[in-house]
Amino acid sequence: MVAAPAAVRLTPTMRLMLPLVCVALTLGLCRAAFALDLYxxxxxxxxxxxxxxxxxxxxxxxxxxxxxxxxxxxxxxxxxxxxxxxxxxxxxxxxxxxxxxxxxxxxxxxxxxxxxxxxxxRRVAALPDARPTLLLWLLADRDGAPAWVGADDPPDLAVALQQAAGARGLPLLLPALDLTERSQLPASADPADQTNVAGLSTASARYRPDGILFGRLRGGGARWQVDLRLALPGRQDAVWSTSGASAQAAIDAGFDTIGARLVPAGAVADGPPVPVQIAIDGISDIAAYAQVWQHLKQVPGLSGLRPLTLGNGRALFRFELAGGDAALVASVEPGAPFTRVAGDTPAYRYQP
Incomplete structure (x- = not known):
């Protein structure tokens, strides 16, 4: 029979250090908890x-x-x-x-x-399997009540963010938001203003992320917007905004843009420009048409944009795109105010 080990007696100093050790172990295990099985x-x-x-x-x-x-x-x-x-x-x-x-x-x-x-x-660029773990500081303003989103608070947004990140293979951390952390967070945040979120960079050190996302979610009813700033070492910060008919739709569009920005340069050889024609249903007014037009005009590698028809709620566009139809997923669809309709032809439905 093997003798039981002797009990360890904790000194006063050890007792004081025990909570810090537990926190350190917890933070050290955060990344492993978010390991994703991509395949x-x-x-x-x-x-x-x-x-x-x-x-x-x-x-x-x-x-x-x-x-x-x-x-x-x-x-x-x-x-x-x-x-x-x-x-x-x-x-x-x-x-x-x-x-x-x-x-x-x-x-x-x-x-x-x-x-x-x-x-x-199909000329769709893929991210490397080894991806940066991103820490997200998100200030959610729902119906005029701004609140920072933590690992489990508010539960619905925390789950929505993790699901959106997981569906795109993006390792995501949300802050613990303990009492000390909450007391140091600003009451407002504008991701477009780097000085406005500088204090959050210091607060991020305890989590040891590979990159930091600063975000703001605002809206209500059927109009929502997400503003994001992505900060990665050795890269210039990227800032963008996405919108949707629900908070989830705006978050999904924002996370699609993260994936597009993490694609390595030259990951897929797109080839020469190829004529492409797409149809978008649900274009009921000039504001919707203008939003779609503005998005298409900003797509890198897209040229010769011209409208073919507009009426009865449908808009038909033609343009040249490196890679043709197969490049729509990677080049045109991320952050677009429209979603693809399942089928063999490139057809979409307007979704602001």
Whole structure:
């Protein structure tokens, strides 16, 4: 029989240091907690039939594409021509599970090389598997009541942010917001003003992030806006704003832009400009048309933009884009005031 180890007696100094040690261990484990499996996804499974399994595998493949590309729009590639076959070819394993709400789930894992080759064939740039862990300071102003968002407070926003980041394969940290931290946070923040958020850089040191996101969410009803600043060592800060009909839509658009900005320069050879034609439904007034036009005018590599038709709630545009239709996911869709409608042709619906 092995003797039990002798009990360790804590000295007064050790007792004083114990809380600090616990905090240090907790912060040291934060990054591991946010490790993401980019090549695996879980999706609902309708029933046990082979047809349902194939449909679920295709959906899971789409989620993996979005995680690897860093942009949710890449998921639609799984539903386009050749997507379902590519999903089956790259499938390594799958299994069944049950979610917390009792819904049957299918867990699927895909071959990393096959996934990246599929994206490259469609000229969609992918992020490296090793990605910076980003700490997000977000001031949420909902109905005139600004509040900083922490790891679990308010719960709905904390969950929405982590889900948005996870769907794009982005490791995200939210601050603990303990009493000391809350007392030091400013009552307002403007990500566009670097001096306005300088104090948050100092507060970030305890989390040891690879990069910092400063954000502001504001709005109400069907009009929301997210303002973001991304600070990474060795790079110039990037500042942008996105909007949506809900807080979730604005957050999703903002996180798509993060993925687009993290793509390494020259990751995909786009090739020569190719004529592209897209249709956007839901354009009901000149303000909507102007918002779409302004977005398209700012897309790098897009030239020769011209309207073809406008009427009955639909706008048709033609332009030249390096990489053609396949480059829409990476070049045009991030941060766009419209979302793609599933199908084999590039069609969208206006969503401000």
């Amino acid at each position: 695996q996804a879980r999706v609902p499974l309708a029933d046990a039939s082979e047809a349902s399994r194939r449909t679920a595998v295709t959906e899971a493949f789409g989620r993996v594409l979005a995680q690897v590309a860093g942009r949710q729009a890449a998921a639609v590639l799984a539903q386009q021509a050749g997507g379902a076959d590519a999903a089956q070819r790259s499938l390594l394993s799958f299994g069944g599970n049950t979610g917390a709400d009792g819904v049957a789930l299918l867990e699927a894992r895909f071959d990393a090389r096959a996934v990246r080759e599929f994206l490259a064939q």
